Amino acid sequence: MGKSEIDRLQPSQLSAHIGDGNMDNQPSLYTSNNNESKKAAEDVDEEAEPVELENQVAGHTNDGHNLGMLKYKGAVLKPITKVVNGERESCFYNDLDASYSASLKQLKQFVPQYFGKEVVPIGDKLVECLVLEDLTKGLKEPCIMDIKIGRRTWDPRANLDKIKKEDEKYKETKRDLGFCVPGFQVYKITNGKLKKYGKEYGKKLNKESIIEAFKVFLNGDIAWSRCLLVQLLVNLWRIQNWAKKQTAVRLYSSSILLIYDARRLKQNLEINGCLRQTKPKPPVLKRSASLYRPLSIAILHDKESVRTGFSGQLNADGPIFTNSKPSSPRIINCAPSITRKEVPTLKRMHSFHNNYDKDLQTIRDNYVYMLDDLVSEQKTELWATAKMIDFAHAYPAESNTIDYNYLDGIENLVKIFEGFLSECDNRN
Numbered sequence: 001m002g003k004s005e006i007d008r009l010q011p012s013q014l015s016a017h018i019g020d021g022n023m024d025n026q027p028s029l030y031t032s033n034n035n036e037s038k039k040a041a042e043d044v045d046e047e048a049e050p051v052e053l054e055n056q057v058a059g060h061t062n063d064g065h066n067l068g069m070l071k072y073k074g075a076v077l078k079p080i081t082k083v084v085n086g087e088r089e090s091c092f093y094n095d096l097d098a099s100y101s102a103s104l105k106q107l108k109q110f111v112p113q114y115f116g117k118e119v120v121p122i123g124d125k126l127v128e129c130l131v132l133e134d135l136t137k138g139l140k141e142p143c144i145m146d147i148k149i150g151r152r153t154w155d156p157r158a159n160l161d162k163i164k165k166e167d168e169k170y171k172e173t174k175r176d177l178g179f180c181v182p183g184f185q186v187y188k189i190t191n192g193k194l195k196k197y198g199k200e201y202g203k204k205l206n207k208e209s210i211i212e213a214f215k216v217f218l219n220g221d222i223a224w225s226r227c228l229l230v231q232l233l234v235n236l237w238r239i240q241n242w243a244k245k246q247t248a249v250r251l252y253s254s255s256i257l258l259i260y261d262a263r264r265l266k267q268n269l270e271i272n273g274c275l276r277q278t279k280p281k282p283p284v285l286k287r288s289a290s291l292y293r294p295l296s297i298a299i300l301h302d303k304e305s306v307r308t309g310f311s312g313q314l315n316a317d318g319p320i321f322t323n324s325k326p327s328s329p330r331i332i333n334c335a336p337s338i339t340r341k342e343v344p345t346l347k348r349m350h351s352f353h354n355n356y357d358k359d360l361q362t363i364r365d366n367y368v369y370m371l372d373d374l375v376s377e378q379k380t381e382l383w384a385t386a387k388m389i390d391f392a393h394a395y396p397a398e399s400n401t402i403d404y405n406y407l408d409g410i411e412n413l414v415k416i417f418e419g420f421l422s423e424c425d426n427r428n
């Protein structure tokens with residue numbers, strides 16, 4: 001890469017390129033008069049001083065050169081140990097607020113809230129940190145997986161050594177899937193115990209063993225929860241749709257955090273009779289009378305649609321089933337745009353596997369409606385999400401083209417989760 005090209009990619013130019021973000025004018029968590037920040041400040045748990053973020057699953061740790069993530073006053077602190085990276089990440093967050101670009105504005109909903117920079121005491125030093133919303137706040141048993149997106153994890157300013165070092169890590173999953181897993185933690189719903197899997201584990205994964213790793217993370221080795229998969233997938237689809245269109249930024253070495261509360265998962269599985277030791281089982285639904293298959297298929301097939309067993313009600317844990325046969329499943333009202341005419345091929349049962357775009361879109365729409373219902377009608381909080389983090393290597397796109405390095409990774413991730421969803425349909 002020529003010097004002039006590298007020079008054009010100085011961090012400060014991210015602002016210039018995408019908007020007029022001023023990286024130092026951001027409201028602070030503690031001093032701002034910005035309403036959102038004020039509210040966050042009121043909400044905070046009071047750690048008197050920064051403490052280690054015990055739920056950190058990947059990234060730099062306190063090793064003498066670097067510092068790990070911290071928790072302070074209810075927020076997460078990311079210490080700036082590499083000034084250029086820290087500035088770049090701070091600029092990136094600021095640009096999301098300041099930009100006129102629709103895709104950058106849209107991106108804001110997929111990332112943690114950013115409260116600006118703060119200088120805090122860490123040990124005997126004062127360290128400047130990014131202050132971020134704690135994405136795991138309020139979760140009783142937070143299960144977190146860090147998925148680094150992209151085959152290429154080095155940025156345009158990387159030297160040969162860095163390129164080599166990056167290319168040698170997580171080789172197989174990056175090559176075959178376009179992402180890797182540098183770490184995760186899971187609370188097992190069988191015994192409530194926390195298990196952590198670090199980067200050495202992640203580096204050995206390949207396209208087969210990573211499926212097992214996902215199952216372990218999702219407690220899917222014990223039972224599949226459609227409610228969990230839907231919550232995660234809806235967010236992944238949104239990010240995927242964003243990545244399909246956006247031409248403003250290139251994200252290198254950026255991650256998606258998958259987050260859920262194992263406590264809520266357990267409750268959800270118990271209510272649905274999927275865990276043995278628990279409450280009386282709900283009425284057994286025959287395969288044909290179950291909603292546990294793509295909703296769009298159910299509603300497009302007249303006979304099937306009256307036999308879903310779906311009561312028309314959703315609670316915090318997903319759809320409620322009855323023995324009765326509702327003549328008009330509520331989902332039909334939720335998805336008025338879906339007609340027999342539009343998607344005549346949906347009777348094909350393996351649409352998940354063949355990934356036919358149109359079929360999938362319909363199926364996705366249904367799950368999005370279902371998720372919306374969960375929130376809007378029952379006024380419940382969701383307990384799983386997928387968020388984008390780590391923008392230390394975010395660069396402006398040089399030409400208005402798609403970031404295929406990012407898009408490929410998220411598309412493969414989505415396919416794997418859609419596969420789980422269809423497996424879940426068959427088992428339940």
Ligand SMILES: Nc1ncnc2c1ncn2[C@@H]1O[C@H](COP(=O)(O)OP(=O)(O)OP(=O)(O)O)[C@@H](O)[C@H]1O
Binds near residue numbers: 135146182
């Ligand atoms: N907003 C957040 N809320 C909760 N946890 C977070 C948040 N941001 C980061 N984390 C935790 O910290 C870890 C590291 O975050 P991040 O990727 O930003 O750090 P990093 O040191 O830049 O990583 P890398 O070494 O991959 O570049 C994540 O895997 C996650 O466990």
Ligand SMILES: O=P(O)(O)O[C@@H]1[C@H](O)[C@H](O)[C@@H](OP(=O)(O)O)[C@H](OP(=O)(O)O)[C@H]1O
Binds near residue numbers: 085153166182199392
């Ligand atoms: O997954 P691993 O093995 O921990 O690899 C690290 C990871 O790629 C980080 O993103 C990178 O930090 P940067 O984002 O700062 O490049 C770090 O570089 P470093 O060793 O130079 O800190 C790598 O060691």
